[in-house]
Amino acid sequence: MIRLDGRARKLGDNINTDYIIASTRKRDTIDEQLLKQWLLETLDPSFAASVREGDIIVAGHNFGCGSAMEVAATVILAAGIKAVIAQSFSRTFYRNAINNGLIPVQCDTSRFDEGDALSVVLDGAALSVENHAKALTLTCPPLTGIVLDILDHGGLVPYMKENRALTPRGT
């Protein structure tokens, strides 16, 4: 079981990957430890400095749309954020998150506010979110098949090192 406790960092709908990290920043380096100082700078230049280890991004619809750039996932992890909760995710960001061990949690975030104390619980395939500030417990769509398998390994690198191939469960 994985349990992540942290405070909500609230963002809106359609947060594209260029907003998460600008294309112009990753032109000189793909080192997420360097890039994290510019996390979400287009939306809020002070955001990166305000991130605390364990913070959880809470967004609206279509998080991670636009470019498929994978630094958008690794820079979030490098900043100390281990889960993103959103109404929905763009597919390329979702894959990149799973492949790097960043947990994408799909649930109704409409009642979540900035700073709410949250817990994300991944227990087997079951995924849930507790919002302590709002006394809410939300059950999320479970992670299944190869998605869960990759996340269980901690990402696609450890998965590939162990399996040497892509072998989805049930096929």
Place this chain on the structure above:
Amino acid sequence: MTARTISEKILSAKAGREVHAGEIAMCTVDHVLGTDASSPMAIDYFEKMGGQRLFDASRVMFAFDHYSPAASAKTEALHERVRVFAKKYGAELCDVGEGISFQLLAERGSALPGSLIIGADSHTVTAGALNLFATGVGSSDLAAAMITGQVWLRVPESIKVTLTGTRTAFLSAKDVALALVKAIGPEGANYKTLEFHGSALSAFALEERMVICNLGVEMDAKAAIFPSDGATNEYLAGRKVGLDAPVTADMHAVYAREITLDISRLSPRVALPHAPDNVVPIEEAAGTPIQMVFLGTCTGGRVRDFHEALAALYRAGGTVAEGVQLVVTPASREVDEILRADGTLEAFESLGAKITTVGCGACCGTSGVIPTDGVNVLSTANRNFKSRMGNASASIYLASPAACGASAATGKITDPRAARVSR
């Protein structure tokens, strides 16, 4: 056998078993494409995964398109890392000045009907114009595919998009694409394929279909696929390498949604800042002053686009308005050579345009020209997010090549249908 969509048929063929929407399919890929923006990271993953060799070096291609040319020693170091890797493992490298990855694959006749292409560039969907399944992935999925020749895909539901009616003068494929982005929304096609049908498809050449597929990802589409027809054969003639396997949807295939767009009455469109779905008829944006016009990218950087832009610029007066910077970036060397041979680039140069190195150009602020503080940019590209072109204080408007050409002449957003200057 159950009736199937084009997506279900292609992914079934690549999975070696019949699969349907919602299933996870392990698919064999025909081509794996990386860019200079995504390949250095893919190489990191490849090495961390313990990759020893490419599954098939002839099916792996890297293109230096985003940083064309490299603007710093650090960027150049990323290029060099890819060059060294490509040489070591035998993959094809298309260096600075060759062009945009999936554009090159199409031009070489390797993007064939029925194939499966993955690219670490979200706009890989563009290649679906050739009746194939092309989708964007990140660097880690790219690395795993470089090793295994496979990718896991959830077989997507499809949205049936039917284009009807008669195409009018000055109606661009870009206008159709922007109208669809507006109708479907920024996530309306998430996890789904757009499959195109209808009597109006024959009015669009292959290069124009690429424009429509290209904008598919601004609706979050996983793929965007046209049928194979005369336009496909015309494009592939003299290019085709290997065998194509055209795919048609079964008559009773099941769709998640069906949308019909009558193009007869469609007017030119403009996407206002700062989202590609913020689309209005051009009449509502006309008159907005602009200080930079950008012609290029994987959306509007092909031969026909520059011809349409130049013709519209001539119709609207024939000179670039004072205070307007015009930037021209062909999407590939082939496009560049054709435009040089037919005088188009010379004509743009004589109008004072800046012709920049082949590739993605100014689209995402990584090469070419960065907009000045506070300016309005009118662009043939696909994304107008705040700061997309490298300056957060610039406002980016997206439109067709003809609208961009006419507007360059007038210095304000101009309907290409109305722009006729009497002198």
